[in-house]
Amino acid sequence: MRLLSNAMWRHAAGALVLMLGAVVAAQALTPRSRLAALSSDLKLEAAIPDTFGGWRVDPNAFVQVINPQQLALLNTLYAQTLTRTYIGPAGERVMLSIAYGTAQAGELELHRPEVCYVAQGFAIQAGAHSSVPQDGRAVPVQRLLARLGGRSEPISYWMRVGDDVIPSGVQQQVSRLKQGLRGWIPDGLLFRVSTLSADPAAAYAQQERFMADLLQAVDPRTRRFLIGPVSPSHTPGDPRLAATAP
Amino acid sequence: MAVTPEMFRDARVRALASPWLLPAAGLLAMYGPSFFDLLNGIWRTDEQGHGPIVLGISLWLLYRSWPQAMAVPGDRPRPLVAWPLLLLAAGFYALGRSQGILILEIGSLLWMLVGLLMLLRGPGALKTLWFPLFFMIFMIPLPGALVDALTQPMKLAVSYVAENILYRVGYPISRTGVILQIGQYQLLVADACAGLHTLFTLEALGLLYLNLVRHASVVRNVALAVLIVPISFCANVIRVMVLTLITFHFGDEAGQGFLHGFAGLVLFMAALLLITGADSLLRLGVRHKGAAT
Numbered sequence: 396m397r398l399l400s401n402a403m404w405r406h407a408a409g410a411l412v413l414m415l416g417a418v419v420a421a422q423a424l425t426p427r428s429r430l431a432a433l434s435s436d437l438k439l440e441a442a443i444p445d446t447f448g449g450w451r452v453d454p455n456a457f458v459q460v461i462n463p464q465q466l467a468l469l470n471t472l473y474a475q476t477l478t479r480t481y482i483g484p485a486g487e488r489v490m491l492s493i494a495y496g497t498a499q500a501g502e503l504e505l506h507r508p509e510v511c512y513v514a515q516g517f518a519i520q521a522g523a524h525s526s527v528p529q530d531g532r533a534v535p536v537q538r539l540l541a542r543l544g545g546r547s548e549p550i551s552y553w554m555r556v557g558d559d560v561i562p563s564g565v566q567q568q569v570s571r572l573k574q575g576l577r578g579w580i581p582d583g584l585l586f587r588v589s590t591l592s593a594d595p596a597a598a599y600a601q602q603e604r605f606m607a608d609l610l611q612a613v614d615p616r617t618r619r620f621l622i623g624p625v626s627p628s629h630t631p632g633d634p635r636l637a638a639t640a641p
Numbered sequence: 642m643a644v645t646p647e648m649f650r651d652a653r654v655r656a657l658a659s660p661w662l663l664p665a666a667g668l669l670a671m672y673g674p675s676f677f678d679l680l681n682g683i684w685r686t687d688e689q690g691h692g693p694i695v696l697g698i699s700l701w702l703l704y705r706s707w708p709q710a711m712a713v714p715g716d717r718p719r720p721l722v723a724w725p726l727l728l729l730a731a732g733f734y735a736l737g738r739s740q741g742i743l744i745l746e747i748g749s750l751l752w753m754l755v756g757l758l759m760l761l762r763g764p765g766a767l768k769t770l771w772f773p774l775f776f777m778i779f780m781i782p783l784p785g786a787l788v789d790a791l792t793q794p795m796k797l798a799v800s801y802v803a804e805n806i807l808y809r810v811g812y813p814i815s816r817t818g819v820i821l822q823i824g825q826y827q828l829l830v831a832d833a834c835a836g837l838h839t840l841f842t843l844e845a846l847g848l849l850y851l852n853l854v855r856h857a858s859v860v861r862n863v864a865l866a867v868l869i870v871p872i873s874f875c876a877n878v879i880r881v882m883v884l885t886l887i888t889f890h891f892g893d894e895a896g897q898g899f900l901h902g903f904a905g906l907v908l909f910m911a912a913l914l915l916i917t918g919a920d921s922l923l924r925l926g927v928r929h930k931g932a933a934t
Contacts, residue, residue: 400660406720406760407660410727414667414753417731424739510789518818544817568784575740 426575430557431474431497431582434620439477439493442620447612449484450605472496472506481605487590489605493621494585499556499571505583507567508539508552517541517548524562525551525599527606534610534622535562536603540595549598550589551606557581558624579626586621664757671734672750679747683782691842695780698849702773710758713765726756743782751777772852779845799874800830803881812889821881823889826896830881840873843912850916861923868919876912883907 445452469476475495482488496505512519522538539550553560557579559570574581588605592598610618619625676696684692730752737745754774758767767774796819804816807823814823819830847869851862888896 403660403718403761404663406718406723407663410757410760411663411667413727413731414664414671417734418670420731420735421738424735426739510793572740572742 424576426578426580428578429498429580429582430574430625431580433625434582437617437620439475439495442613442617443477443479443491443493443609444612448608450481450489450608453480453482453488469494483601483605487601489602490589491605491609492585492587492589494587496583499567499581499583505554505556505567505585507554508541508550508585508587512539512541512550517543522549522595522599525603527553527603527610529607529610529618529622534560534606536606537562538595538599541589546591547593547595548589548591549595549602550587551599551602552585552587553622554586555584555621555623557583558626560622574626582625584621660761664761668750668753671753672747675738675746679743679782683743689782691845692780692782695776695845699773699777699780702776702852703770706770706773710766710769711762713763713769716763716765718761718763719759723756723760726752726759730756742784744784747781751781776845776848776852779841795874795877796830799877799881802878803830803885806878807882807885812886814885821885823885826888826893828885828888828896840870843873843876843909843916844869847916861920864923865916865920868923869916872912872915872919875915876908879911880908 473494474497475493477491477493479491480488481491494505499505509519509521518541520540520542522540525536525538526533527536528534534553536551536553539552541548541550553562554567555561556567556570557574558581559566559574561567561570571581586606588602590598590601610621613621679692683689730749733745733749733752736742737747737749751774754777755767758770800816800819800821804814804821807814812823814821816822821828821830844866848866851865884896884899887899
């Protein structure tokens with residue numbers, strides 16, 4: 396009995412050491428450098444040009460009235476949002492929507508359009524993966540088709556989580572985890588364009604042309620803000636990041 | 642209160658002066674901050690509001706069955722099973738806590754408790770305490786992506802059924818996706834209405850009910866546990882229909898008032914009635930079968 400009790404104390408002490416070790420490890424692994432600190436002065440409203448490559452902002456685009464609950468959610472999720480309608484060279488209309496959040500964690504994660512549109516009552520059909528060429532790299536783009544009654548809305552979007560541009564939700568988590576373990580709290584950006592069109596194939600081509608034109612037109616810093624990379628390994632020794640480290 | 646020798650016969654009191662003291666301190670260091678964060682965070686929201694209740698009930702159930710678990714005769718520790726479990730739990734915790742993955746962080750508590758029981762007492766104690774440990778699963782917050790994936794089809798189904806019933810009885814109602822249009826009003830069936838979380842809460846309450854009542858019939862227990870899923874669905878349909886009808890007959894304001902005041906109550910009343918109803922039917926069925934054999 397005595398022996399058993401001694402062994403129990405030993406095991407219990409071992410368990411306690413393991414548990415305290417887990418607490419210390421969790422503390423050490425917690426990311427503290429906010430990548431968003433690198434772009435805190437970038438304002439989408441000013442950084443995205445009104446006119447470029449034959450596209451111009453539609454001055455008469457009707458201002459969307461968003462219901463107050465929806466607006467409150469958007470404001471808690473995102474630090475910046477930009478919604479514009481552009482008219483193309485042939486009179487085509489493309490709706491651009493950018494949402495930016497400073498920290499990708501738990502409840503503050505970017506909401507993917509697959510989820511958002513369905514929550515609004517749309518039926519969503521996932522389309523193919525595509526890509527937009529930019530400076531020798533291919534930016535992966537996800538295509539969707541949203542339908543509500545007689546309304547058909549082809550959508551193309553990409554998401555940037557910290558350094559990575561990612562096409563799917565699973566990779567959103569993987570990417571966040573990967574960067575988190577390097578000590579970074581990644582920011583997140585959703586770049587979405589859509590058109591009202593009954594001809595999805597033509598609409599996707601139009602959207603990708605718009606995306607490529609826009610990426611070409613913006614300055615390098617804004618481009619990095621839109622498609623990454625933004626991390627210190629690409630902008631070495633940035634003091635703003637050091638300032639947020641513990 | 643004077644300390645008497647009798648008090649030490651209670652295993653709960655003896656645990657205070659036993660090796661259990663050490664892991665108890667460890668658990669507090671690990672999960673104290675976790676639960677503090679939860680209580681100040683997502684456990685305050687409607688969707689995860691059942692979390693603290695489940696935690697409280699689990700702890701109470703553990704406390705209640707503790708003496709029994711410590712007194713299982715012939716129980717021997719199994720360190721070779723326990724240590725891998727504890728290491729796994731510690732790893733899950735470190736990863737989950739640091740990277741904000743709640744399913745790992747809070748889920749690791751279960752593995753930790755199972756490991757500790759195997760380390761310090763043995764499989765007999767684990768068997769005695771299986772229900773409170775199993776019950777804790779319901780307090781683990783699910784990842785948002787999973788909740789969304791499961792909630793969307795439920796929302797559509799709830800809207801579809803509510804629309805069809807109201808249409809059959811003659812209301813001017815139509816539906817586009819999850820948006821119901823009745824008269825001049827438009828209602829969006831929100832996440833909360835379709836209620837994956839209400840399903841979880843109801844399932845948890847149902848299991849607790851079964852555990853406390855302790856029916857002898859296994860058939861009846863299992864059947865009722867499974868039936869809670871469709872019951873929760875029906876309760877949600879009833880809630881959406883009641884909300885729709887109130888909005889239609891008494892206006893938007895009344896509907897909103899109902900939504901924030903009584904919708905949850907109606908849901909749980911409906912679910913409770915359905916559960917007791919199903920239980921009574923099952924009892925009849927089981928008794929009838931018992932008499933026949």
